[in-house]
Amino acid sequence: MTEATMSSAGMQTATATKRDFGLKRRHAAEARFRFYGIAAITIGLVFLAILMFSIFSKGYTAFVQTAITVPVEFSAEIIDKDNVRATDPRKLLTANYPVIARNAVARALGVDLSDKVAMKQLTGLVSEGSRAQLRDIVAADPSVVGTTRNVTLLAAADIDSANKGQIDLTVPEAKRKVSDQQVAWLSQLKAAGQLSTPFNWGLLTFGASSRPETAGLGVAIIGSLYMMLVVLVCALPIGVAASIYLEEFAKKNRFTDLIEVNINNLAAVPSIVFGLLGLAVFINFFGMPRSAPIVGGLVLTLMTLPTIIIATRAALRSVPPSIRSAALGIGASKMQMVFDHVLPLATPGILTGTIIGLARALGETAPLLLIGMVAFVADKPATPFDPATALPVQIYMWANEAERAFVERTSGAIIVLLLFLAVMNITAILLRRRFERRW
Structure with a gap:
């Protein structure tokens, strides 16, 4: 009887040991599966965070745009020298508006209009989109011809990038698209309160354009x-x-x-x-x-x-x-x-x-x-x-x-x-x- 009892107790102990071992294996498998699941989710979230950071770090600056506010003289000498706009309204659409914009910025900076080297660099300061902007102003109200009004002009793409810190200005001048003179003019306009970075509504309203600053969605x-x-x-x-x-x-x-x-x-x-x-x-x-x-x-x-x-x-x-x-x-x-x-x-x-x-x-x-x-x-x-x-x-x-x-x-x-x-x-x-x- 004693041997039978001992044998039965030994079998129960062996069974309990086997059960405990099986439970440990099952719990270990569950823990591993939980770890794999958490690891997979974590890896996915890490890559998602990297992707989102890459997109937002590069794209948030697109929602602001460098602009230059200057008094623009709508010179009748340039727009309608022969005073034929009453009989030929198309004259207002074909005027040399980029020159008007360039001259306005030159006057704001105190640059001599006869300085051809400086005027050439000033041409790269303002967006070519100023042509359409000033033309639309004149077409909407021809009475502005011969007057001077404050107008906010878009800066050129390279100037916009320089103002946002996206161009390394420490490299030699010959290796970048923005000259030292243009950087100095930016600082001068900023000090005078004529340089700003408002919300870029053009990103949401402009159509297709070969110029980045006037391209929109x-x-x-x-x-x-x-x-x-x-x-x-x-x-x-x-x-x-x-x-x-x-x-x-x-x-x-x-x-x-x-x-x-x-x-x-x-x-x-x-x-x-x-x-x-x-x-x-x-x-x-x-x-x-x-x-x-x-x-x-x-x-x-x-x-x-x-x-x-x-x-x-x-x-x-x-x-x-x-x-x-x-x-x-x-x-x-x-x-x-x-x-x-x-x-x-x-x-x-x-x-x-x-x-x-x-x-x-x-x-x-x-x-x-x-x-x-x-x-x-x-x-x-x-x-x-x-x-x-x-x-x-x-x-x-x-x-x-x-x-x-x-x-x-x-x-x-x-x-x-x-x-x-x-x-x-x-x-x-x-x-x-x-x-x-x-x-």
Whole structure:
């Protein structure tokens, strides 16, 4: 009996030891898995932080622009020497406005207008965009000719970079684009309170330009808004209608199974394939205009449809079957059951999927490149049929520019695009939480 008891106790001890060892191994495996998960999240956050720091550190300066405020003399001798503006208004549009801007800055700095060397350097101080700025002032009010008014002129791109500290002024003068004389003039203007760095509204309102200081996202923003409007008008009703039919009315057979498989496959097709499809169908076959938001919107509609259909079907499935049974039980038709009971309850999920699809479409570049939305467009489009570009395409175009000032504008444009995407995703989350019902 004693030997049996000892044997039983030994077996229990061995079993307990084995159990404890197994528990230790399991706990160790769980701890390792937790560590791997935390490490993966940490690495992802570190790379995200590096990416965000790189973008914002290079792009935040794009939201301010160096400007020079000086009294500008709208000299009649330069603008309309023969006094023919009353009979020939075009004379006001062809005047040598850059000389007027240069002379104004020269007078503010006390530079002799006959000093050709100094005047040549002064030409590089003010942006060539002053031509359009002063011309618009005169065209809007011809009575300014012969008067002097304070005007805020944009500084040239290199001067703007120097003022922001983006050019190393300690290197020899021959190795940089800004001369010592121009640096001295900057200091003089700053001391006189005539040099400022206001918010760069031009980044959000100007169109395409070969000069960085006058290049903006105005055309791209309007083009993107037009495209999102086209996507919303086309993709949402088609996607929701297709989802309702497949989920509530279509019979389950090989044909519907084939449709479902193809919808899921289309969601994974590279976006550039949709660009090729849009080029072949909308432009080559239907003859629609290149670089038009209507074409870009239709291409992005094809790309967004699978996402909206999948999200809508998931939202319809999330409605409990009891809702359908109760509606049919009180005498509602199947159509009434779907549109009066199921669809309203699925609306939060549909809205969320739609906004996520729009956010994906907003950031697409490849399909838009293939349909020609890389054109140089300086004027804002009035309709979706006018030439335009889009935010991601504008970023791509600026990234290929050689001038240093376009680097900050590229990062600034990325910040603007990220803000749009953040607003759309936050809106999707808020709508989900606002209308969501838990069963």
